[in-house]
Structure formats: structure tokens, C-alpha cells
Amino acid sequence: MTSVITGDIIGSSKHVNPTIWLTSLKEVLGTLESKFNKWEIYRGDSFQIEIKDIYNSFESAVYIKSCIKCNKGIDVRLAIGVGEKTFDGVKVTESNGEAFQYSGETLELLKQEKTNLKIKTSDEILNRELNLYFKFALIAMDSWTVNTAEIVKLSLENQNKLQKELAQLIGINQEAVSKRLKRAYFEEIQELNLLYREKIDTLIQ
Numbered sequence: 001m002t003s004v005i006t007g008d009i010i011g012s013s014k015h016v017n018p019t020i021w022l023t024s025l026k027e028v029l030g031t032l033e034s035k036f037n038k039w040e041i042y043r044g045d046s047f048q049i050e051i052k053d054i055y056n057s058f059e060s061a062v063y064i065k066s067c068i069k070c071n072k073g074i075d076v077r078l079a080i081g082v083g084e085k086t087f088d089g090v091k092v093t094e095s096n097g098e099a100f101q102y103s104g105e106t107l108e109l110l111k112q113e114k115t116n117l118k119i120k121t122s123d124e125i126l127n128r129e130l131n132l133y134f135k136f137a138l139i140a141m142d143s144w145t146v147n148t149a150e151i152v153k154l155s156l157e158n159q160n161k162l163q164k165e166l167a168q169l170i171g172i173n174q175e176a177v178s179k180r181l182k183r184a185y186f187e188e189i190q191e192l193n194l195l196y197r198e199k200i201d202t203l204i205q
Helices: 018-032 054-068 098-113 124-141 146-157 163-170 174-183 186-201
Strands: 002-010 039-042 046-051 075-083 117-120
Touching (some): 075 098, 117 124, 146 174
Antiparallel strands (some): 002 046, 039 046
């Protein structure tokens, strides 16, 4: 079983300098999956990445969103598919199986429903439950400013560091870090990530 995230950039055509967000996208995909054939950017502003550890798929989606929203005026749609992999292609977009099909289908639904994060698995009850949680999480995540996105990104990259240490990394004080994390609802998103891992575990039991 594997997981796949398919996404596209919102507002890419309006951005004055697409190189900026494209660089961010390449960096985050490369960080999540260092092997080039496990992620691909296509049609200019669409992408797909395989996250082999299904437990990490939600946190990976949050990380992608935080990296992209560090660029003012840019957001991202993300469709998570979790399921079997039946064919391992040379490129990730050539691979096939439930996870790839679910992810691709769900991205098309996101465009129709005008929402930015959704999951599909073989368990419809699980899908409904997680997607409801995602709707609530998006109230916070879609509203992230550049500053809040930056602190979420930094926190995910340095999960063992204290707020004081995070503050030193970006040249602000600890109180400012704490306020930004609260505005980002980072603690609640972390709680959702733990719940997500528990729920996803039911697929392989």
C-alpha cells in the first residue's frame, strides 16, 4: 500500500515571477522524496508525488501547503490517494494502482468543489470522516499569511527544536513565534495529524 499526492498551484498564472513558486515547489518535493522518479511536475503548475509511508501523507500535504504559501498570493490544491500500487513506472506519473487513480480523480473533484484538500481511500466511511476534519483544518490553512506559513514550514522542518530556537533561525523573538503558531492553529493541526495516522492504520489491519 502507498499514498500519492496530486496537486496544482492556485494563482500561478497571476504571479509576476513564476520562478519563485516553482523553485519552492521543486524544493519541497525534493525534500519529501529525494529520488527524482517519485515526483514530477507537469503541465507547468501541476505535480504528483508518491509518499510511500502512508502515515506521513497528511503531514506531507501540510508541509507542501506551508512551503507554497510562503509565496504571497499563491496557494495549492492537494488530493491524497491511499491504496494499492499495481505498476511501478519509470516516472511517478506512469505508475498505476488505486492510490494513483484515487488521487487523480480527487484532484478533479477539488476543482469542481472549490476546496483545497481531500482524501480518497477504499473506505468510504473513513473518507467522509477525514474529509470533514480537513474542511475544518482548511479554515485555518487557507488563511495562512506568508508569516504563518513560514513558521509552520520551519516547525515541520525542525520538529525537535524549541520555539526559542525557531525564533533564532528567523530572527524574531519567542513570543512572536508563539503568536504565529497560534494563528496558524499549528497545535490543532498536529493533533489532527496524530488522529490521521490512527485512522489510516485501519486500512492495513
